[in-house]
Amino acid sequence: MLLKIQFQTTPEQAKDQVFLENKIRKELKLGDANFSFKWNRRSIDARKKEIKINCSFEVFLDGESIPDVPSFLPKNVHSEKAVAIVGSGPAGLFAALRALELGLKPIIFERGKDVRSRRRDLAKLNKESIVNPESNYCFGEGGAGTYSDGKLYTRSKKRGDIQRALEWFVHFGATEDILVDAHPHIGTNKLPQIIVAMREEILRCGGEVHFNAKVTDFVSVDGKISGIEINGSNVLSFEYVILATGHSARDIFELFVKKNWALEAKPFALGVRIEHAQSLIDKIQYSGRLNDEFLPPASYSLVTQVNGRGVYSFCMCPGGIIAPCATSDGEVVTNGWSPSKRNNPYANSGIVVSVGPEDFPHDTSPLACLNFQREVEQKCWEAAGKNQQVPAQRLVDFIEGRKSKDLPETSYQPGLTSTDLNAVLPPLIAENLRLALMDFGKKLYGFMTNDAVLHAPESRTSSPVQIPRNEDLQHPDVKNLYPCAEGAGYAGGIISAAIDGMKCMDEIYNTLSAT
Ligand SMILES: Cc1cc2nc3c(=O)[nH]c(=O)nc-3n(C[C@H](O)[C@H](O)[C@H](O)COP(=O)(O)OP(=O)(O)OC[C@H]3O[C@@H](n4cnc5c(N)ncnc54)[C@H](O)[C@@H]3O)c2cc1C
Numbered sequence: 001m002l003l004k005i006q007f008q009t010t011p012e013q014a015k016d017q018v019f020l021e022n023k024i025r026k027e028l029k030l031g032d033a034n035f036s037f038k039w040n041r042r043s044i045d046a047r048k049k050e051i052k053i054n055c056s057f058e059v060f061l062d063g064e065s066i067p068d069v070p071s072f073l074p075k076n077v078h079s080e081k082a083v084a085i086v087g088s089g090p091a092g093l094f095a096a097l098r099a100l101e102l103g104l105k106p107i108i109f110e111r112g113k114d115v116r117s118r119r120r121d122l123a124k125l126n127k128e129s130i131v132n133p134e135s136n137y138c139f140g141e142g143g144a145g146t147y148s149d150g151k152l153y154t155r156s157k158k159r160g161d162i163q164r165a166l167e168w169f170v171h172f173g174a175t176e177d178i179l180v181d182a183h184p185h186i187g188t189n190k191l192p193q194i195i196v197a198m199r200e201e202i203l204r205c206g207g208e209v210h211f212n213a214k215v216t217d218f219v220s221v222d223g224k225i226s227g228i229e230i231n232g233s234n235v236l237s238f239e240y241v242i243l244a245t246g247h248s249a250r251d252i253f254e255l256f257v258k259k260n261w262a263l264e265a266k267p268f269a270l271g272v273r274i275e276h277a278q279s280l281i282d283k284i285q286y287s288g289r290l291n292d293e294f295l296p297p298a299s300y301s302l303v304t305q306v307n308g309r310g311v312y313s314f315c316m317c318p319g320g321i322i323a324p325c326a327t328s329d330g331e332v333v334t335n336g337w338s339p340s341k342r343n344n345p346y347a348n349s350g351i352v353v354s355v356g357p358e359d360f361p362h363d364t365s366p367l368a369c370l371n372f373q374r375e376v377e378q379k380c381w382e383a384a385g386k387n388q389q390v391p392a393q394r395l396v397d398f399i400e401g402r403k404s405k406d407l408p409e410t411s412y413q414p415g416l417t418s419t420d421l422n423a424v425l426p427p428l429i430a431e432n433l434r435l436a437l438m439d440f441g442k443k444l445y446g447f448m449t450n451d452a453v454l455h456a457p458e459s460r461t462s463s464p465v466q467i468p469r470n471e472d473l474q475h476p477d478v479k480n481l482y483p484c485a486e487g488a489g490y491a492g493g494i495i496s497a498a499i500d501g502m503k504c505m506d507e508i509y510n511t512l513s514a515t
Helices: 017-027 090-102 115-128 159-171 191-204 250-259 278-285 368-383 395-400 427-443 494-514
Strands: 002-009 036-045 052-060 082-086 105-109 208-210 215-221 224-230 234-237 241-243 268-277 303-306 309-317 321-324 334-337 346-355 390-394 416-418 453-458 481-483
Touching: 002 017, 017 036, 017 052, 082 090, 082 494, 090 105, 090 159, 090 191, 090 241, 090 494, 115 191, 115 321, 159 494, 191 208, 215 250, 241 494, 250 368, 268 278, 268 309, 268 334, 268 368, 268 427, 278 346, 303 427, 309 334, 309 427, 321 346, 334 346, 334 453, 346 427, 346 453, 368 390, 368 453, 390 395, 395 427, 395 453, 481 494
Parallel strands: 082 105, 082 241, 105 208, 241 481, 390 416
Antiparallel strands: 002 052, 036 052, 215 224, 224 234, 268 346, 268 453, 303 309, 309 346, 321 334, 390 453
16 A cells, blocks of 8 residues: 655755664554655755745555656667657657657667767867867767756656656656656766666667768758658658757757748847856755755755846856866857766856847847847957857956956866956846846845856847747758757756656657557
């Protein structure tokens, strides 16, 4: 028999198995019955001075054993119907894994390199400011997800889909904690081996993964996809193509414009990445508790409205590092990651201002938001010495409009150039950021310190372009082409991208089954 129980404990008690067992026994009045239990949900309630852990358990009686995490059940697809998947990010990989379950043969084309070779390009980017346009923090095996922070929470409400995506992460090597924690996190150090395990399974079952294989054109006949061109020459025939190229594949958006295929400018958000000492954030969020072995490094989530516009914290990384995420020379971009232990001394987060096509009435092209994004990235590159250093400013100096005399240590490896960001960022961004940061300073006492540093820009928050699709998930101008996940504007983050990848593959399967 399965019972469920919820209660609150202190952080210490939540890690004490004997305490938990006794508490469950007492609360459920189990006497001396034999039982086993497993965590169902775990979250931190730090709203009051005394921090509590919300615990939820499943309890199994009558000798019933704890059920295993549902397994991933692939088929042998060596000789099955092929589906081309462009991009090996979370969307592409999960579409491929779903194909294995459904009995379809996934063939992935990825412009970048495999995880291990990619790591060398990241080292060059960090140490020598050399941007490889095909292999960087956004491009390569596993996409932007591989060297990302690996936070796995999503605003998506589809609990069943989220659960399945999380279970697959566990199947390929993540710990079962991600099935329980309210804010699950894998960490940059652990993601690459999970991605490799997914690739090995795809190959073992008969799928294919091609690296250094950039899709440079689509071939269509009578409004229906018939093939893809790889690296400018090799044309391969496919009846079904999933396009999961992410928000940074600008050449794909430009190709759509050239082909006159429907495309729309999409609202996104742009701003800066702020870095504080992690110890300060812990102190603010945990009522002064510092270096507490029973609590994870603290995070925050901030949101406000300024001049009718949303400004919010984005992808907050406790114990993290700010990474150079440009995808070509002549631009700078920041984002953040953290290792599984989140044990770096810094806390960083994007603080971003919502923008939309209505902000650029002079630019009526579908690339209006992308053009704005690119201009800001290029201007920041110029302002910081035309390498991968980023323009930076202390928080209070930014609010008061003066260039910082010096800058504290940063986790951003290529380095910083002291700059008045009010002069580099467009007024639309700088003014709304300033007002929002002042508001955040009031909401989180201690946040407003001149030891915090703004790194500019945080610009790849989501896609600035939407590739439309019909109800059957196909592009309105090209049948059997499935615009997918973040790049097409249908996902934001690892889990929602993974879910959209599965969804596109399901749709192809349904179409095939109906014919
Ligand atoms: C540093 C960093 C930290 C992040 N942290 C988090 C986090 O903690 N939690 C979270 O949910 N999200 C995080 N994200 C965002 C997350 O990684 C993305 O939302 C997610 O990866 C999007 O998945 P996707 O499959 O749609 O696209 P992507 O992951 O962008 O994958 C697209 C793939 O397509 C390939 N590609 C592009 N063009 C072509 C082409 N023409 N031909 C062939 N291949 C092509 C690219 O090389 C890439 O591999 C982070 C991102 C970064 C960069």
